[in-house]
Amino acid sequence: MVAMPVDQAEIRREAVERTDRALERLLPPVTQVPASIHGAMRHSVFAGGKRLRPMLAMEAARTINALHSGPGSKNQLPDGIEDLGAAIEMLHTYSLIHDDLPALDNDDLRRGKPTCHVAFGEAIAILAGDALQTLAYQTLASMRCSAQRAIKIIGLIAEATGTVEGMIGGQVLDLEGEHTKPTSESVTAIHRAKTGALIRVSIVSGGVYAGANDDDVRRLTEFGTKAGLAFQIIDDVLDMTQDSEHLGKTAGKDVASDKATWPAIFGIEASRRDAIRLINEAFAALEPWGDAAEGLRAVARYLVERTH
């Protein structure tokens, strides 16, 4: 295969632009009745998210496309992939809105803006989170891939965001683990479920959208599992080392509430080393794909090199 130069900044710019355009089209306008909830949904969805998960879905799709299609389609994104990314971003945003509620993490600041319940009240914030989950599935049911692929993607995403080793299960473990001493086992279980599962499924579902076979799905799953854990370790390190203004959310909250984090157990330097080791292990899973996976590698590098 010919070496393909990959521009990380260009990949990020394209993913943000395509995802934002899809979200703009898919979310009801603020003028649509009832206006308050549409305002609340848009407030949180357009609060400056980095669109990491859509970016991963897109690069996984680009990789599988390059592997299975003719040389002409190399470096191309499959038609309509931005709707998958937008749906995943809606699910991510709904989980943040509910996580920030007074009954859960009680956070006032998110991405440098007031959280949804601070801006719109608790009732609307609860319903806006609900509605983003609903709209995500409505979006997934209208994707431009085959019904077979869409149903498979919906099943995988629902599982990854559910209670059994999925996102909601991770939130419960995290809540119940507060103020008890974290162990490396408990932290790994929480990270794997709370943030890891959605990152992994972003990658896998992007691949399925583009026609991944069973072997592809296995490699993407291994890559996504390692990359997801590395992402969360860096997130925990940033929470301890950056100030709130730079992070766009309340820094140091993990320590303040005795949250189970990687650096709390292993220290900051060892955590950074673990994240780099995990990314290298993730890369090993993609080895046989050579240059076709360069975009996916570039995004994984960004996950651990980012500063906020």
Add this chain to the structure above:
Amino acid sequence: MVAMPVDQAEIRREAVERTDRALERLLPPVTQVPASIHGAMRHSVFAGGKRLRPMLAMEAARTINALHSGPGSKNQLPDGIEDLGAAIEMLHTYSLIHDDLPALDNDDLRRGKPTCHVAFGEAIAILAGDALQTLAYQTLASMRCSAQRAIKIIGLIAEATGTVEGMIGGQVLDLEGEHTKPTSESVTAIHRAKTGALIRVSIVSGGVYAGANDDDVRRLTEFGTKAGLAFQIIDDVLDMTQDSEHLGKTAGKDVASDKATWPAIFGIEASRRDAIRLINEAFAALEPWGDAAEGLRAVARYLVERTH
């Protein structure tokens, strides 16, 4: 067509039994980690719901089956239909859990039991509602019908439970309308969205599961729209005329909070007459189907004749 005797009590018994068995199989056991959320989900799902929506889905499917299949399949339910009913019941239950939260209706009693947040705390109740929505879509993605039918059903259900003339939109209108004088237009809009849309889509999706064509869907939609409004009018009447013990929820709350209800505008007797008129109009939509629709009619009759 030969007249087919229909036993309303038998239809209800079968629907409750099949739905409960499916829910028992689909919900994670309380022993599954994290146990608290699975306990909370089961607490609300198995609180003695009447399974009206699954019953409507089943009878719509039986009707379409009878119309389009050979005489041998008459009176048969399509294979796996109970999973569709169970998914709809999960969605209904999630909306009740969130509606009962302190930030929304702040209700302590539901179906004669403590509401989810009273029994398990607010954080777990919020997440249990979220998880029931997630599990509903996971269930819909694994149904035993074709991928084409499943995707169509998921799109219809997401739309009917969303913000634009769907369930969540109705909850927002209801919240925002409290303590302002209801009009017949505002009450109709709230009822149509808040409870009507899910009842309508229960009927339509049951039909789609069994292979309804476009004309069938139009008839089921008209039937479902009228029957859904009749159901809610009777619900409002029961709230005003029954005591809490009989209803299994706090009675008289609508009046106490100036909720937009039908009897508040038209009075109780006129409301009862309107409900009966609507059911007769609903029946007119099914006229060409003759006896094949008898089960569906029996359930619609039950919607307005029930006493709790």
